[in-house]
Amino acid sequence: MSKDEKATAESGRRDFLGMAIVGTAAALGVTAAVPGISFLRPDSRRVIGTASAGKVHDFQLGTGRMVLLDDRPVLIIRLPEGGFRAFLAACTHLGCIVKYSQERNRIECPCHRGVYSIEGANVSGPPPRPLETLKVEVESGEIFVRST
Amino acid sequence: MKAHHISNWFSDRLGWRALSSDVGGRLVSARNPNIYIGGVILFLFATQIASGVLLLLHYQSSAEHAFESVTRIAGEYPYGDLVRGVHFWSGQLLVGTLLFQLVLSMLRGSFTAPRELVWVSGVVITTVAAAFAFTGSVLPWTDDAYAQARVGSQMAGYVPVIGGTLLRLLRGGDEITSQTLQKVFGFHVAVLPASFTLLLVLHFYTIRSAPRVTTTPAADGEKIPMYPDFVVRMAAIIVGVLVVVVSLATFVARPIGNAADATAASPASARPTWFLLPVHALLKSAPTTLLGVDSARFIGGALTGLYLLVAALPFVDKRGGRVTTGITCGALVLAALLTIHALY
Numbered sequence: 001m002s003k004d005e006k007a008t009a010e011s012g013r014r015d016f017l018g019m020a021i022v023g024t025a026a027a028l029g030v031t032a033a034v035p036g037i038s039f040l041r042p043d044s045r046r047v048i049g050t051a052s053a054g055k056v057h058d059f060q061l062g063t064g065r066m067v068l069l070d071d072r073p074v075l076i077i078r079l080p081e082g083g084f085r086a087f088l089a090a091c092t093h094l095g096c097i098v099k100y101s102q103e104r105n106r107i108e109c110p111c112h113r114g115v116y117s118i119e120g121a122n123v124s125g126p127p128p129r130p131l132e133t134l135k136v137e138v139e140s141g142e143i144f145v146r147s148t
Numbered sequence: 149m150k151a152h153h154i155s156n157w158f159s160d161r162l163g164w165r166a167l168s169s170d171v172g173g174r175l176v177s178a179r180n181p182n183i184y185i186g187g188v189i190l191f192l193f194a195t196q197i198a199s200g201v202l203l204l205l206h207y208q209s210s211a212e213h214a215f216e217s218v219t220r221i222a223g224e225y226p227y228g229d230l231v232r233g234v235h236f237w238s239g240q241l242l243v244g245t246l247l248f249q250l251v252l253s254m255l256r257g258s259f260t261a262p263r264e265l266v267w268v269s270g271v272v273i274t275t276v277a278a279a280f281a282f283t284g285s286v287l288p289w290t291d292d293a294y295a296q297a298r299v300g301s302q303m304a305g306y307v308p309v310i311g312g313t314l315l316r317l318l319r320g321g322d323e324i325t326s327q328t329l330q331k332v333f334g335f336h337v338a339v340l341p342a343s344f345t346l347l348l349v350l351h352f353y354t355i356r357s358a359p360r361v362t363t364t365p366a367a368d369g370e371k372i373p374m375y376p377d378f379v380v381r382m383a384a385i386i387v388g389v390l391v392v393v394v395s396l397a398t399f400v401a402r403p404i405g406n407a408a409d410a411t412a413a414s415p416a417s418a419r420p421t422w423f424l425l426p427v428h429a430l431l432k433s434a435p436t437t438l439l440g441v442d443s444a445r446f447i448g449g450a451l452t453g454l455y456l457l458v459a460a461l462p463f464v465d466k467r468g469g470r471v472t473t474g475i476t477c478g479a480l481v482l483a484a485l486l487t488i489h490a491l492y
Binding site: 040041042066067068070071072073089090093094095096097098099109110111112113122125126127128 | 295298299301302303313316317319320321323324325327410411412413414415416418431432434435436437442443444
């Protein structure tokens with residue numbers, strides 16, 4: 001082999017090994033990233049649950065109460081005329097927790113001044129959608145809310 | 149054995165004498181504000197790590213115990229409130245200094261070629277600092293912090309394309325739970341500090357390796373040696389910053405607030421950390437929909453676009469001209485007005 005041939009062979013060898021090192025590093029990176037990312041991504045499990053909101057006779061007319069249902073805050077209102085309403089309490093704007101305003105008989109979000117009617121319809125302020133309604137059932141004097 | 153023998157023994161093995169005469173003899177521009185700002189940023193970050201490690205050893209990251217542990221840090225442990233105050237204020241100053249430097253570079257047009265990577269790494273560093281401040285404000289798990297976690301993660305959900313994944317990653321599921329606090333904690337004490345450190349190294353490397361450009365006559369002016377002239381000036385500035393941080397920590401009251409409660413309405417006083425107040429004002433004042441899109445989603449998309457534009461500024465405005473300076477001034481005035489609106 002002449003000097004030139006040697007130099008060409010050496011540079012070819014360097015290029016090949018360089019590519020092999022980069023390729024192996026990339027493959028190792030991908031191999032580690034796939035389980036790593038999957039590990040962090042939670043699975044979306046929606047449990048259908050039930051939560052008790054106490055006894056009917058303890059629940060004053062025209063007041064609201066909050067319970068947790070599958071980690072989600074739920075607002076239950078006893079209407080001034082007696083019936084019950086239940087909503088997911090997360091404001092449809094940015095997820096703050098809404099409250100029942102007794103004096104104005106409506107639902108309000110304190111964070112960005114969103115207002116919902118007693119039926120959960122978005123009335124004014126930034127909320128783009130009505131509150132999500134939940135089913136209320138009364139069994140032997142106890143109030144239950146169910147996720148649908 | 150005498151002291152200088154010990155010193156020589158180490159010097160022979162570590163080679164620090166050669167290093168110190170090399171680095172210490174270097175000339176720096178005495179009137180370039182960026183080198184002083186860089187020093188202040190390094191000092192504030194070191195303060196963050198020192199005070200943060202102390203807090204970390206007492207803080208509990210579960211939803212049941214977080215608030216109680218912060219109350220104990222502030223009220224029971226010796227100097228606990230000082231440590232907490234120093235961590236809080238040096239963090240606020242760190243974000244403030246980084247934003248100041250970012251705006252200064254925009255006004256001076258010092259982001260242009262060949263300093264594109266200096267700019268981009270600087271923008272990402274500022275973003276990480278903002279994420280530090282946001283996650284840090286959530287950790288005490290007060291009612292305000294809980295509301296911020298709800299709103300902040302929902303806004304992350306409105307980042308185009310990756311929003312949904314981002315939201316569930318940050319919350320550790322669909323809902324805000326103890327899992328969320330654990331995620332926020334992990335980001336604040338591990339992911340963000342590691343990223344910040346690596347980015348700082350990258351940033352200083354890009355500053356050193358980018359060919360010199362002088363944007364102002366001042367940068368060409370008086371040159372002083374790194375040691376002792378620059379070090380003495382820097383030390384004086386750092387002592388000044390430390391006095392400011394400790395004074396703020398000592399004399400400004402920072403009530404902790406009330407514990408978070410997932411079954412209580414969000415407090416009407418809930419507002420994000422200061423640099424997000426303009427966004428808060430926008431979210432509060434916007435109508436239900438903008439151009440047919442939910443306003444929060446619209447604002448989330450617009451802010452993402454604006455952020456990418458700022459990050460890519462050297463590639464958009466190649467000359468660093470008056471247009472960028474003008475728009476920056478306009479944006480500052482707008483941000484100030486929105487902040488005032490958010491407060492009242």
